[in-house]
Amino acid sequence: MTAPVSETRSVVVEREFPHAADKLWRALTQPHLMQEWLMKNDFAPQVGHKFKLSGEWGGVLDCEVLEIEPKRTLSYTWDFVHAHAAYNLKSVVTFTLTPTATGTMLRMEQAGFRTDQKQAFGGAHAGWKQFFDKLDMLLTKEG
């Protein structure tokens, strides 16, 4: 457990929505709409714009717009900085919209990079339950 372990992984979630790409694009790029399905945010549709996504659990994601092609592609960084290496996350989220016969296919790819064992957790008074609860909160409670 002395050497740092790095892993790169990617998650892909796809779904076809019976709605036009234009409408889907608004839900992905207008802050008040993003807030309704994703998280509170100060997003702006400009490459290089830095913004934050604030989760209900109190965590904040640091993001930066990397790519925008209206109604087609949206990409931004999705980083979570935490003193606890297990929660640290550096990733890039890319949404791709493709019109279909009955609506729009939305593809979300999150390419993640996480560094493990950078620093041992000091204190460690948290129990297993708290540990997994936090993870749960971080990753699913938002939904």
Add this chain to the structure above:
Amino acid sequence: MSKVHDTLFRTLSDPTRRAIFERLCREGEKTVGALTAKAGVSQPVVSKHLGVLKQAGLVRGRHQGRETHYSAQLGALAPLIDWTSQMAGFWEAKFDKLEDLLKRMDQ
């Protein structure tokens, strides 16, 4: 399976050792004596288990006077967290919310 996974699983596969680790997670820092009181095994056995846990990075010892206080190192468990399935679940849930929102939105 990676060597790191292998070490972690092997270390936590022993029930007595796992119980010691879980107790440190739940109750915080403890001395060997305090751990032995409830472990159901002798102090040398507890010390041996602590040694293995330390080797795996799961436990850290802090010296204070003549005693060593042991604490759990949760960060060492990080390789066991299946990040991809957690995130896929997160996004599926988000897409559900997005679907609801799209239904409510004007064209």
